[in-house]
Amino acid sequence: SLNLCVCPSVSLSLCVSDCLTFLVVSVSRYNSIKSITSAAFHHLKSLEYLSLDHNNIRELAPRIFYKLDKLKHLDLSHNKLLLVDEEVLKDIRNIQHISCSSCGLTNFRVGFGLRFLRVLELSENNIESLTDLEPHLLRGLATLDISGNRISKVSGAENIYTQPFF
Numbered sequence: 425s426l427n428l429c430v431c432p433s434v435s436l437s438l439c440v441s442d443c444l445t446f447l448v449v450s451v452s453r454y455n456s457i458k459s460i461t462s463a464a465f466h467h468l469k470s471l472e473y474l475s476l477d478h479n480n481i482r483e484l485a486p487r488i489f490y491k492l493d494k495l496k497h498l499d500l501s502h503n504k505l506l507l508v509d510e511e512v513l514k515d516i517r518n519i520q521h522i523s524c525s526s527c528g529l530t531n532f533r534v535g536f537g538l539r540f541l542r543v544l545e546l547s548e549n550n551i552e553s554l555t556d557l558e559p560h561l562l563r564g565l566a567t568l569d570i571s572g573n574r575i576s577k578v579s580g581a582e583n584i585y586t587q588p589f590f
């Protein structure tokens with residue numbers, strides 16, 4: 425476990441040797457991190473839980489989670505993200521829980537299968553529509569929290585709970 429809580433940083437460049445493995449990395453609780461290098465976590469191949477909550481992260485580099493095949497829980501809540509798109513998430517296909525609550529998000533795009541995703545928290549953002557949700561992409565989703573948004577249009581989510589689970 426690596427815990428970098430309450431470290432006054434503005435940038436995170438975590439270069440870790442291949443021989444080190446962490447199951448949990450927490451870089452949270454008011455660190456004021458604004459940016460993370462795209463290769464920051466690439467050497468943490470056994471990482472299962474990553475918490476980057478309560479920072480000032482404005483954007484995530486494409487492929488930032490490259491090689492994190494075992495990542496199951498990602499907490500990005502309470503940051504200043506406007507967009508999380510498929511280029512950011514495409515390398516974490518085994519993810520089970522994503523939290524992006526209270527980020528100021530205006531859009532959340534998923535264009536590929538997250539078949540193991542069970543919980544998606546998007547509450548308290550600025551999302552006005554969810555039009556890219558395809559039931560077959562979010563087949564195992566048990567909880568979708570979109571409360572506290574200004575959503576006027578949802579398409580694709582109507583049949584999430586009626587799709588057969590394989």
